[in-house]
Amino acid sequence: MTTLHGIDYAVMLLYFGFVLGIGVMLRRYVRTSEDFFLSGRSIPAWVTGLAFISANLGAQEVIGMGASGAKYGIATSHFYWIGAIPAMVFVGLFMMPFYYGSRARSVPEYLKLRFDEKTRGLNAIAFAVMTVFSSGISLYAMGKLLNLLLGWSFDLSILVAAGIVLAYIFLGGLTSAIYNEVLQFFLIVFGFAPLVFLGLRDVGGWAGLADRLAGVATANGYAPGAYTQSWRFMGSAAANPVGVEWFGLVMGLGFVLSFGYWCTDFLVVQRAMAANSMTAARRTPLIAAVPKMLFPFLVIVPGMLALVVSPTSGVRQTGPVVTASPTPTSPTSSTSPTSLTSAPAPGLVPPKRDARTGEPQRDARGRVVLDYDLATPMMLVHFFPAGLLGLGLTALLASFMSGMAGNVTAFNTVWTYDLYQSYVRPGAPDAHYLAMGRFATVFGVAISVAAAYVAASFNNIMDFLQLVFAFVNAPLFATFALGMFWKRATGHGAFAGLLAGTLAAAIHHGLSLPAGAAVGVKGGYLGIATTYPSELAQTFWTAIAAWLTCFGVTIALSLATRPRPPEELRGLVYGLTAKPTDDVRRWYERPAALALLVLAGAVALNLIFF
């Protein structure tokens, strides 16, 4: 546990003051429900672009990618360079004309326009439930981390963070959330960049990091470059730490999961819908893709460094020094990473401890299980002196808050437009929906806080919820792809496809199990038909099963049911919609040119770290 100095608190208070101040300043611009939920469609592309990426920069991104960096190495970058980037290019170039051009106010509303009411209802309910629980999980993770790291009260941490997010969204609606997300984006960049610099300097640059990780790799039975080369060992699932081969990776992560998230999740799409023109909306994900492709250096590399930085490296001579706690039986030695199998805490990553006994947990082979989620936070408290530590922790808090704000703004819009206006009180004056939006913000934050306590009460609730999200999200991209690019797809087909895809995901998950896991929330509850080398491999193949089933069932049922006449689908389906024209002056501002530059960058990064 570490203690903060006055300068650290000053940085945090300054940030909180600005966050709330932005909400107060924007309040006077919110006059209609469209101002509150869609920012009056008036935000420039660079702002919506940075908000697009920042809404996704929650705990899962900053803490989770650091954890994955420590666990899987640079292969984690696949989430970006074959996952997010191609999907962001696709949504910007091909899907945004339908989202923005149809004037739908939400993703579920697009489903209503394209298919029917029941498909919209199914998606809206699933999405609303998932967003508040996601928000709650983010709050829980933040409270737990601050308690562990700084000894702050769990209750007070989540109540203060939730109160601040509530205040600025309540006052300024989506615009306030978007503006603060941009603030949070820069905080995360400026808060984590020095961490990478100091960490790399400590281990002797990238070459030093690769050298030390080679030892970790060989200790775990992989080739020396397995943690620092992203593609070379993807020929076989057994040859890389991710435990998946290239096809499962490209199809499961690169196609189904990434396209499913970036192209259909209203949480991020809402930011583009707030843009001030069609071209700005199309450029939003493309602008976001530029910093996104560089984020592995900011969030993954700290995790990789945490695995090999010496806990005793002379960072600070006085003040709080936080080191990973070794077990009594085996001292830590970061200079001999080959001791990973026996040493409990290589580098800065501490062992995961049993909640009851406090003893380090061990896996089936007797190896100490590391608490990878603490990789990035441990790096922060290890390397940053007072002052910069305040900035780093503020960046961490900002990431939790931006993730929560993204969920809450998406929830209040879907609740008000897709559920309340559609099923509870249609035809009310606009002022009524604006008031309902503010009430839904309070309600959404309150449920998030409740969900945080539910997550704190049950050991497996977070795993379980993540599982449900995967089941619901994976088939969605098939529904949207067919809806936007095949005019023959029908509402009955889409609805049945979504249900069948979710069911297929549950069946596949129930019949499979990651190696070393116990039957239960990790799978195998319907019998064990197959075993995967890792949880990620199981997730990728579950997603593939869900997507293929949804795709097949939607096509089959659409062919058996009557399609809507083409004139009803204008502006909603490719081939029946006029191609958008670009209202920009310079060639590099055109979405197509920007997309090419972004894709070229992603290819180059894949090759550099091949």
Next chain:
Amino acid sequence: MGLDLRIPLGTLFALIGVLLAIYGGATLGGPGMAPTGVPIDLVWGLVLVAFGVAMLGLARRARRTAKPDAEHGPRVP
């Protein structure tokens, strides 16, 4: 929207930068305040100040160019 985001953005980072730079400068010789030999608070504080000032400069320039346009009627997006 009527609020130029670059103004609060630039102000926040300039202020954080000033705080860090002053603190870093004041504790420069102090033990432990220069991790791995780098006066990181001072250096990073100055970087943040530069970023904040650049943002405020961009906002100011945008306001100046917007004013003459406003005199000739609203700009077509």
